Amino acid sequence: MDSDWQSIDLANPTEEHRMLRKMIRDFVLEEVEPQALEYDKHEKFNQDLFRKLGDYGLLGISVSENYGGSGMDATAVAIVNEELSYSDPGFCLAYLAHAQLMVNNLAHNGSEEQKSRILPKVCSGEWIGCMAMSEPGYGTDVLGMQTVAEQDKNGNWVINGRKMWITNGSIDENSTPADICWLYARTGTDSKGRAQITTFLVEKGMSGFSVGQKIYDKTGMRASNTAELVFDNCIVPPENVVGNPGESMIHMMRNLEIERIGLAAMSLGIARRSLSAMNRYASEREAFGSEIRDFGQIQRHIGESWAEYRAMRSYVYDTARNTDLSKSGNRLDTDGVKLYATTAAKNIADRAIQVMGGYGYVGEYVVERLWRDSKLLEIGGGTLESHQKNITRDLAKMPEKIDE
Numbered sequence: 001m002d003s004d005w006q007s008i009d010l011a012n013p014t015e016e017h018r019m020l021r022k023m024i025r026d027f028v029l030e031e032v033e034p035q036a037l038e039y040d041k042h043e044k045f046n047q048d049l050f051r052k053l054g055d056y057g058l059l060g061i062s063v064s065e066n067y068g069g070s071g072m073d074a075t076a077v078a079i080v081n082e083e084l085s086y087s088d089p090g091f092c093l094a095y096l097a098h099a100q101l102m103v104n105n106l107a108h109n110g111s112e113e114q115k116s117r118i119l120p121k122v123c124s125g126e127w128i129g130c131m132a133m134s135e136p137g138y139g140t141d142v143l144g145m146q147t148v149a150e151q152d153k154n155g156n157w158v159i160n161g162r163k164m165w166i167t168n169g170s171i172d173e174n175s176t177p178a179d180i181c182w183l184y185a186r187t188g189t190d191s192k193g194r195a196q197i198t199t200f201l202v203e204k205g206m207s208g209f210s211v212g213q214k215i216y217d218k219t220g221m222r223a224s225n226t227a228e229l230v231f232d233n234c235i236v237p238p239e240n241v242v243g244n245p246g247e248s249m250i251h252m253m254r255n256l257e258i259e260r261i262g263l264a265a266m267s268l269g270i271a272r273r274s275l276s277a278m279n280r281y282a283s284e285r286e287a288f289g290s291e292i293r294d295f296g297q298i299q300r301h302i303g304e305s306w307a308e309y310r311a312m313r314s315y316v317y318d319t320a321r322n323t324d325l326s327k328s329g330n331r332l333d334t335d336g337v338k339l340y341a342t343t344a345a346k347n348i349a350d351r352a353i354q355v356m357g358g359y360g361y362v363g364e365y366v367v368e369r370l371w372r373d374s375k376l377l378e379i380g381g382g383t384l385e386s387h388q389k390n391i392t393r394d395l396a397k398m399p400e401k402i403d404e
């Protein structure tokens with residue numbers, strides 16, 4: 001038997017992971033935490049701070065060093081997301097949209113030419129990226145998408161349609177689009193009426209590509225920009241098509257797994273911060289002559305939150321450990337961990353507000369923002385219902401997983 005198996009910390013399995021976590025914790029304390037409340041309040045994306053993540057090698061965390069990345073694994077991705085979300089989940093969502101939805105996708109699915117041309121720019125922070133899949137009328141039902149692309153006689157692709165809810169779609173208040181958009185569009189229809197999907201790399205300045213509107217007044221995640229994107233006879237050259245036309249389902253599937261680990265890890269950061277806040281407050285606050293932590297109902301809030309937090313932590317890092325970023329094949333647990341962790345985070349943030357009473361309801365005490373931010377995690381990257389559907393389907397195909 002391997003003698004040191006009991007000493008493995010799933011959340012920090014190697015010295016490299018431990019150092020990464022320490023580096024981000026310091027960065028978060030010094031640079032992320034001080035701005036979080038303001039940027040949420042004003043619904044602004046902190047572009048300067050975002051670009052700084054490039055200096056720390058975080059924007060290309062899962063990209064090979066040959067293209068300017070840090071060459072790290074899914075556990076490292078989870079660490080970054082957890083630590084950023086401890087302080088500012090909205091800012092982390094912008095990070096996830098860039099580093100996991102766009103950059104990681106290109107690193108694993110792009111051609112050599114596309115990778116060497118684009119990855120160094122998105123890894124350094126010179127370019128900000130987004131991923132556009134959802135549409136005004138199609139979210140979960142993604143294969144119904146109506147954005148279409150047709151090849152013209154010169155070989156260029158002409159794209160028409162609208163994409164909705166795109167994180168980093170606009171990077172400022174002046175409708176400046178993302179520098180690069182990983183776009184899914186319909187290039188054919190199969191016999192069942194479902195879209196045959198192709199991936200396009202649409203760059204800022206390409207004719208017919210613009211921001212429709214920045215979406216304001218979101219419940220949470222207000223430190224990330226969400227926008228509608230418009231493709232109006234948008235011309236994209238053939239060298240910006242990723243893979244073979246009509247075969248992009250595989251890009252989506254491969255990338256959804258890391259997205260879901262990322263979102264579950266964000267939930268973990270929210271849970272840890274909320275638990276820490278309620279635990280501290282329960283000793284500081286007195287009522288009826290004793291600390292409120294002496295009351296059984298407060299103990300239930302803290303006790304249940306601790307147990308759920310520990311369960312999430314194990315499930316997030318166990319799933320990350322079992323996920324190979326270059327392959328798909330871990331849908332059961334990436335759906336499972338996101339299903340469990342997102343609702344657990346929302347419940348823990350909710351309990352933190354309850355324990356902190358009126359103070360918990362005010363921005364300065366942070367937990368109300370985490371509670372608002374946590375709700376999005378039950379919707380984006382797949383709704384709770386879609387995870388339930390996928391898990392039930394997968395367990396019908398692989399019942400042996402239960403007894404493994």
Ligand SMILES: Cc1cc2nc3c(=O)[nH]c(=O)nc-3n(C[C@H](O)[C@H](O)[C@H](O)COP(=O)(O)OP(=O)(O)OC[C@H]3O[C@@H](n4cnc5c(N)ncnc54)[C@H](O)[C@@H]3O)c2cc1C
Pocket residue numbers: 097130131132133134136137138139140141164165166167168218221226376379380381382383384385386389
């Ligand atoms: C802040 C924010 C940021 C986002 N960022 C991005 C982004 O960067 N890129 C991007 O492409 N998208 C993004 N999205 C979109 C997000 O992925 C979608 O909102 C999500 O997939 C759900 O789609 P929908 O909103 O159209 O809801 P719908 O799919 O219309 O769902 C409505 C309800 O019906 C349920 N439902 C639908 N189908 C079924 C079914 N078969 N069985 C049971 N229930 C079902 C859903 O679970 C949900 O409860 C973002 C959304 C938000 C709010």
